[in-house]
Amino acid sequence: xxxxxxxxxxxxxxxIVLLVMHFTxxxxxxxxxxxxxxxxxxxxxxxxxxxxxxxxxEVRYTAKLTWLFICAGFFWLLIMLTLTMNDYxxxxxx
Numbered sequence: 001x002x003x004x005x006x007x008x009x010x011x012x013x014x015x016i017v018l019l020v021m022h023f024t025x026x027x028x029x030x031x032x033x034x035x036x037x038x039x040x041x042x043x044x045x046x047x048x049x050x051x052x053x054x055x056x057x058e059v060r061y062t063a064k065l066t067w068l069f070i071c072a073g074f075f076w077l078l079i080m081l082t083l084t085m086n087d088y089x090x091x092x093x094x
Contacts, residue, residue, distance in 0.1 A: 011056070014055045022048070024044060053070070
């Protein structure tokens, strides 16, 4: 079986997209977007994370078992964030 690898052109385009998104996040810190600022930055950060995982870590071209472990890792992260927010929101000093 011949493994697929991303081309240099695809990696370059992905890198440029990541740079543009990075500077968009930096620029949005100077804008007053009110309540929309945080969801905007988090959305861009999640898209950046997905691009790095798919193309630079070459997960897009791996076996299904790798995808299973990646999903399990994100599920564990979701559990940890849920427990942390549960602890924070149920404090009496809040």
